[in-house]
Amino acid sequence: xxxxxDPPTTLPVQPEESVLLTSSAARTSSAVLKLVFQEERFFLxxxxxxxxxxGLAVVCFRFAIDWCRIYLLGSAAVVSPLRLLLAPTIAGLVxxxxxxxxxxxxxxxxxxxxxxxxxxxxxxxxxxxxxxxFITAAxxxxxxxxxxxxxxxxxxxxxxxxxxxxRMRLSRERMRLIAPVGAAAGLAAxxxxxxxxxxxxxxxxxxxxxAGILGSVVLSAVSSVVVMRWFLGSEPLFRIPxxxxxxxxxxxxxxxxxxxxALASVAFASGVTTLRPxxxxxxxxxxxxxxxxxxxxxxxxxxLGAPQVMGAGYEYIDQAMHGQFTWxxxxxxxxxxxxxxxxxxxxxxPGGMFAPTLFIxxxxxxxxxxxxxxxxxxxxxxxxxxALVGMGVLFAGFLRAPMTSVFMALEVSGNYxxxxxxxxxxxxxxxxxxxxxxxxxxxxxxxxxxxxxPSMEEQREESILRVEDAMEPPPAVVPDDHDLLAKAAQVxxxxxGNVCLIRLNPVGWGAITKQEIASLMEQGKGGLSxxxxxxxxxxxxxxxxxxxxxxxxxxxxxxxxxxxSRADFSRLEGVITRQKVLKKYGHFTS
Amino acid sequence: MxxxxxxxxxxxxxxxxxxxxxxxxxxxxxxxxLVTGLSRVYxxxxxxxxxxxxxxxxxxxxxxxxAPAASEFRTAxxxxxxxxxxxxxxxxxxxxxxxxxxxxxxxxxxxERQPDNGTVSLLLARIAVANGKKDEALxxxxxxxxxxxPRDEEVRRxxxxxxxxxxxxxxxxxxxAQSELLALAANLHDQPDQQTHLGQLLLKAQxxxxxxxxxxxxxxxxxxxxxxxxGAGAAAFKLGRYPLAQxxxxxxxxANPKDTESAAMLKMTGLVLQMDPFRSQxxxxxxxxxxxxAFSAAGARLTACAARGLASSGPLQPxxxxxxxxxPQITQYRLLRNPDLVEEAMDLAFSVENQTSGWCxxxxxxxxxxxxxxxxxxxx
Numbered sequence: 001x002x003x004x005x006d007p008p009t010t011l012p013v014q015p016e017e018s019v020l021l022t023s024s025a026a027r028t029s030s031a032v033l034k035l036v037f038q039e040e041r042f043f044l045x046x047x048x049x050x051x052x053x054x055g056l057a058v059v060c061f062r063f064a065i066d067w068c069r070i071y072l073l074g075s076a077a078v079v080s081p082l083r084l085l086l087a088p089t090i091a092g093l094v095x096x097x098x099x100x101x102x103x104x105x106x107x108x109x110x111x112x113x114x115x116x117x118x119x120x121x122x123x124x125x126x127x128x129x130x131x132x133x134f135i136t137a138a139x140x141x142x143x144x145x146x147x148x149x150x151x152x153x154x155x156x157x158x159x160x161x162x163x164x165x166x167r168m169r170l171s172r173e174r175m176r177l178i179a180p181v182g183a184a185a186g187l188a189a190x191x192x193x194x195x196x197x198x199x200x201x202x203x204x205x206x207x208x209x210x211a212g213i214l215g216s217v218v219l220s221a222v223s224s225v226v227v228m229r230w231f232l233g234s235e236p237l238f239r240i241p242x243x244x245x246x247x248x249x250x251x252x253x254x255x256x257x258x259x260x261x262a263l264a265s266v267a268f269a270s271g272v273t274t275l276r277p278x279x280x281x282x283x284x285x286x287x288x289x290x291x292x293x294x295x296x297x298x299x300x301x302x303x304l305g306a307p308q309v310m311g312a313g314y315e316y317i318d319q320a321m322h323g324q325f326t327w328x329x330x331x332x333x334x335x336x337x338x339x340x341x342x343x344x345x346x347x348x349x350p351g352g353m354f355a356p357t358l359f360i361x362x363x364x365x366x367x368x369x370x371x372x373x374x375x376x377x378x379x380x381x382x383x384x385x386x387a388l389v390g391m392g393v394l395f396a397g398f399l400r401a402p403m404t405s406v407f408m409a410l411e412v413s414g415n416y417x418x419x420x421x422x423x424x425x426x427x428x429x430x431x432x433x434x435x436x437x438x439x440x441x442x443x444x445x446x447x448x449x450x451x452x453x454p455s456m457e458e459q460r461e462e463s464i465l466r467v468e469d470a471m472e473p474p475p476a477v478v479p480d481d482h483d484l485l486a487k488a489a490q491v492x493x494x495x496x497g498n499v500c501l502i503r504l505n506p507v508g509w510g511a512i513t514k515q516e517i518a519s520l521m522e523q524g525k526g527g528l529s530x531x532x533x534x535x536x537x538x539x540x541x542x543x544x545x546x547x548x549x550x551x552x553x554x555x556x557x558x559x560x561x562x563x564x565s566r567a568d569f570s571r572l573e574g575v576i577t578r579q580k581v582l583k584k585y586g587h588f589t590s
Numbered sequence: 591m592x593x594x595x596x597x598x599x600x601x602x603x604x605x606x607x608x609x610x611x612x613x614x615x616x617x618x619x620x621x622x623x624l625v626t627g628l629s630r631v632y633x634x635x636x637x638x639x640x641x642x643x644x645x646x647x648x649x650x651x652x653x654x655x656x657a658p659a660a661s662e663f664r665t666a667x668x669x670x671x672x673x674x675x676x677x678x679x680x681x682x683x684x685x686x687x688x689x690x691x692x693x694x695x696x697x698x699x700x701x702e703r704q705p706d707n708g709t710v711s712l713l714l715a716r717i718a719v720a721n722g723k724k725d726e727a728l729x730x731x732x733x734x735x736x737x738x739x740p741r742d743e744e745v746r747r748x749x750x751x752x753x754x755x756x757x758x759x760x761x762x763x764x765x766x767a768q769s770e771l772l773a774l775a776a777n778l779h780d781q782p783d784q785q786t787h788l789g790q791l792l793l794k795a796q797x798x799x800x801x802x803x804x805x806x807x808x809x810x811x812x813x814x815x816x817x818x819x820x821g822a823g824a825a826a827f828k829l830g831r832y833p834l835a836q837x838x839x840x841x842x843x844x845a846n847p848k849d850t851e852s853a854a855m856l857k858m859t860g861l862v863l864q865m866d867p868f869r870s871q872x873x874x875x876x877x878x879x880x881x882x883x884a885f886s887a888a889g890a891r892l893t894a895c896a897a898r899g900l901a902s903s904g905p906l907q908p909x910x911x912x913x914x915x916x917x918p919q920i921t922q923y924r925l926l927r928n929p930d931l932v933e934e935a936m937d938l939a940f941s942v943e944n945q946t947s948g949w950c951x952x953x954x955x956x957x958x959x960x961x962x963x964x965x966x967x968x969x970x
Contacts, residue, residue, distance in 0.1 A: 042607055049614050049846045056625045075639050077665040168610060227622075231629050235672055315668060322695030384695075 056225025068142020103132025148355020157186020327370020365390015
């Protein structure tokens with residue numbers, strides 16, 4: 001609206017300052033301060049700080065994960081069998097104790113906790129959650145639990161932002177938005193991909209675009225990535241090989257990958273949503289055993305010959321992209337990663353599912369590509385392309401973030417020639433997953449936690465009632481403002497709601513009721529022009545594509561409103577009445 | 591609350607923001623410094639681990655233990671993922687393990703980072719060779735030849751060109767090999783071992799003139815070797831300079847009696863020199879005797895081929911008829927009286943040897959010598 005919001009009413013007022021500010025000099029300085037530090041601008045500045053602090057925190061988090069891995073699993077690429085079994089088990093036990101006794105809020109998805117902060121807790125996320133997530137997730141990932149650092153990073157960023165926002169005493173509206181701003185910063189730093197992080201937060205957490213929100217989210221994401229790159233370098237997560245689409249017919253191969261990826265996503269999501277509540281319903285003492293048991297099983301899988309499925313697994317994604325595994329082994333790795341991630345996540349071990357999702361997608365994609373190449377040797381096959389598209393497919397199918405999945409593939413690969421295969425595969429995967437599993441994983445998880453957070457996917461798919469849905473046809477005759485009152489008296493009986501709409505010159509619309517016309521006619525003023533007798537002046541008008549909610553804003557004061565063409569404001573397309581609007585909403589809700 | 595009080599409250603609130611921002615900035619600087627310190631500790635540890643594993647990998651690579659070397663280089667790269675030399679060494683280990691696609695993936699990334707790196711280009715050229723991609727191989731070989739090398743640039747370039755030449759010879763691209771050999775020769779010193787190697791490659795490329803020149807340069811040196819004499823002999827033999835070939839080959843066989851190839855060539859050279867009726871300083875009697883011998887040898891060849899059932903196959907039949915018709919005339923007396931008969935007899939003998947060489951069984955030594963004599967005097 002262009003005006004600064006009022007400061008919060010809970011501010012303490014210091015008497016000395018109050019006295020000082022009564023002077024004109026003080027008023028001037030106050031005006032300058034207000035101009036520079038009005039909340040909208042201040043929020044943007046604060047977003048940069050949030051990005052910086054989130055970036056620093058994520059850098060430390062990465063250090064912590066690496067240190068945990070070195071000290072728990074050893075520095076070699078090949079881990080000794082004893083460490084493989086003991087490290088995730090013992091770390092799991094420590095994590096269980098910490099989660100139950102010290103950091104109970106670190107369980108669950110960071111995305112949902114950020115959404116909860118936005119929609120329920122007015123942006124409040126305790127700092128303890130960030131600290132707990134930092135420690136437990138670093139231990140979990142470092143010890144080989146099959147989880148990723150992105151979701152914890154997102155939550156750490158959100159939590160830091162929340163703390164800063166509280167210290168800054170922001171308004172409630174800004175406080176609500178601050179957690180997503182921090183989340184974007186955390187995710188961007190963890191992924192080294194600011195565009196994907198911004199899109200994900202907008203697509204999955206906030207669910208709407210506006211210049212203010214976008215500006216803050218972008219600033220925080222960019223500043224966190226700059227900080228992260230300062231310390232960890234600007235190398236992308238994966239070395240992407242040259243990606244080329246030689247023939248349009250190759251898209252069929254990616255279409256098949258989309259189907260296989262969708263089925264894998266559904267299986268993975270079903271496993272999570274089925275097993276998680278069952279394990280949580282077990283007796284409380286089992287909560288101590290679940291993470292260590294999950295760790296032991298994962299260690300055992302590593303011992304059997306698939307240590308690649310332990311930890312985040314980015315280095316193995318990189319190897320898969322460069323054709324370093326056979327398609328048979330890639331398929332096995334994809335299957336085992338689904339199992340190990342299920343074990344880790346449903347046991348309540350803190351950590352994210354972004355990295356495992358990418359891992360599964362990459363392995364599955366390269367495996368599908370390998371099979372297709374074995375069946376059709378003439379098919380141009382690059383494991384990197386299939387792995388990359390596979391990552392996007394799982395992101396679209398499992399996390400149900402279709403836009404982010406496309407941009408992630410582009411941002412990670414830096415190659416726009418991949419866009420067509422990614423679009424094809426992701427779209428099919430997303431549509432199949434939506435058909436097979438109507439609720440997105442984050443929505444199911446939040447409901448399992450007893451919180452009904454708004455589903456961004458459902459919001460996107462929500463059908464909107466528009467003005468045209470409740471619009472009545474225009475009356476046959478619409479008088480102009482220079483027409484006489486008598487003309488209006490002739491047509492008002494046929495007009496919707498017994499209100500005669502009048503076309504004003506040069507632009508605009510007026511209205512006169514049957515009662516007003518009757519009263520004026522009784523006074524013998526039928527020879528006067530309509531324009532001179534309009535008591536209420538111009539009335540608002542709507543367009544057919546406006547949402548019906550827009551009509552509700554006016555309909556109480558003006559029970560009949562003109563619906564006009566966007567190209568010609570003097571052309572009446574229809575009329576909307578209070579009765580019709582309410583009737584339409586009545587039908588809609590029933 | 592009055593308007594004045596509200597203004598004061600808002601002013602106080604706003605006045606606190608610059609201070610807060612200043613504090614935040616200070617906090618950011620302090621945090622940055624702390625993380626920088628932490629980062630140094632982290633980096634130090636990572637570098638140390640990377641160096642340790644890299645050293646182990648190099649040791650294993652030098653001992654041709656490729657599998658542990660690859661694992662160790664991978665570990666090193668985990669701690670120092672951008673390190674160029676680690677990636678290069680890993681690619682070398684992977685090449686040793688014949689895991690060519692993986693090695694190629696690393697090398698192509700390295701090549702994009704440093705297109706002028708000679709080692710990377712050379713390894714990529716070898717991968718292209720293994721994949722049968724000749725154009726790509728040539729491109730990378732030439733990149734490597736003109737690339738920068740960390741040390742011994744001249745030696746490495748020469749070795750790369752030699753590698754390329756050997757590849758070209760393997761794929762029978764003799765013309766390209768010859769041009770590369772000429773470029774190599776221009777950059778070589780007169781060191782005997784280099785000239786010997788050059789000569790041998792030129793021999794393989796069938797550039798006998800330059801090969802002979804290279805061996806001769808080497809033979810002039812006090813460090814001349816048996817290989818130089820054998821090479822020079824072979825080159826001279828191929829050029830049809832049989833007296834010269836005989837001299838070099840005799841030297842080679844004397845130096846190494848086990849050199850069967852040179853010995854066989856020497857024997858053939860001797861036969862050619864013995865059987866050639868057109869050699870200078872040959873008396874008429876001797877010439878006529880050699881012509882009669884050659885004519886008889888050609889007849890024996892025809893008879894042998896006819897016995898194999900090839901007489902009726904067309905081209906030999908006129909030769910048999912011609913030989914049968916001419917045979918009564920080939921006597922010392924008639925040859926002496928009619929010099930044109932010498933030409934006619936030798937032309938027929940050469941025709942027989944030339945035509946039967948592709949059709950009939952392997953020629954006898956005499957037939958082979960006659961064939962060489964025929965080629966020597968072709969067009970004369």
